[in-house]
Amino acid sequence: MIKSHVEALKKGFAQLEELNREKLANAIQEAEKVNLENCVEDDALTAFKTALDNAKAANPQTNEEIDTLVNALLDAQAGLHFKEEEDLASVQQRDSISHALDVLKNLDLKLYSDEDQKLIQDAISEGEKALANNKLSNEEASAVIETLAKALAVEPKEEEHTNENLATSQQKDSIRSALDILKDIDLDLYASKDQELIKDAIAAGEKALENDKLTNQEADDVIATLAKALSVTPKEDEKPDTENPGTNPSENPGNDPDKENSQTNSSNTVTVNPTDSSKSNGNTKTGVHSFVGLFVALATTAAATAGTVTVLKNKKIRIRRKGKK
Structure with a gap:
């Protein structure tokens, strides 16, 4: 009687134990949520995989067996080593990458050589790719x-220029x-090709003055262009006052044409300061003499941009300005 009663109790408890299988199912479900790709490949990961496989394959008959499987699975999961803790890039590393990208993206690539431009662009691309990688490792960062x-x-090309390379104030x-002289010229007095030459020279000169980083060589080239434009002559030469009928020398007291010609021919040199044409032997007026002085100054400046130079003047260079035909 007693024996049969005990057997009945065992069967009843066995039925109750079957209800606890849900505990094992829940443990398995939680374990499967672990992202194994973020785990370090070591013995702990191997032990976890084994415990999970055992739990899935088991057919426990008692709560004790279920508890053993569940505890083994939880212990293995607790022993996992995650890359976020040991191997993934740190917050500081990501911040450093982000800051460097902000600086590089604001650079003016035109200031750098082609080789350095490629270096900067490749670095930006690599940095952006790294920040987009949620699994970026410490080593990769x-x-x-x-x-x-x-x-x-890398340094900009402009920083290679020293003050000696830049255009001087004299240039x-x-x-x-x-x-100033070219803009005052009456272009109608010149041939079409000479008009274009003068216009192009003016444009080149204005562009040069707007360039804060104009080099010595670039200034020399512009000066040579301007000198060429200044060397052209009008289609019709300006006739001297002595050839104009009705001109009475007495109307201009103190101006003796013969004496003036004599003085011009007696002096074969003229001194010109390229930085101040008004100091060239008293030739303070615009016109023939200032034109000659500037032209010589430009030609000389291309070779030596400072100091006063003495040049030969073997012939007159005549130019007509607006309103002075």
Whole structure:
């Protein structure tokens, strides 16, 4: 009697134990949510996989067996080593990459050589790719930061220029003086090709003065262009006052044409300061003499841009200005 009663109790408890299988199912479900790709490949990961496989394959008959499987699975899961903790890029590394990208993206690539431009662009591309990678490792982040640092270290081409390479104030003064004369010329007195030559020279001169980084060589080239434009002559030469009928020398007291010609022919040199044409032997007026002085100053400035020079003047250079036909 008693024996049969005990057997009945065992069967009843066995039926109750079957209800606890849900505990094992829940443990398995939670374990399967673990992203194994973020785990470090070590013995702990192997143990977890084994415990999970055992839990799935088991057919426990008692709560004790279920508890054993569940505890083994939970212990294995707790022993996992995640890359976020040990191997993935740190917040500081990602911040460094982000800051470097902000700086590089704001650079004016035109200021850099072609080789350096490519270096900067490649670094930006690599940095952006790294930030988009949620699984970026510590080692990978370090390599990207090193690449970005190299890109940040390159120098612009302009910084290679020293003050000696830049145009001097004398060169710029000569360009301004030439522009003042060319802009005052009456283009109608010149041949079409000469008009274009003068216009192009003016444009080149104005562009040069707007360039804060104009080099010495570039200034020389512009000065040569301006000198060429200044060398052209009108289609009709200006006739001297002595050939104009009705001109009475007495109407201009103190001006003796013969004496003036004599003085011009007796002096075969003229001194010109390229930085101030008004100091050239008293030739303060615009016109023939100032034109000759500037033309010589420009030609000389291309070779030596400072100091006063003495040049030969073997012939008159005549020019007609607006309103002075």
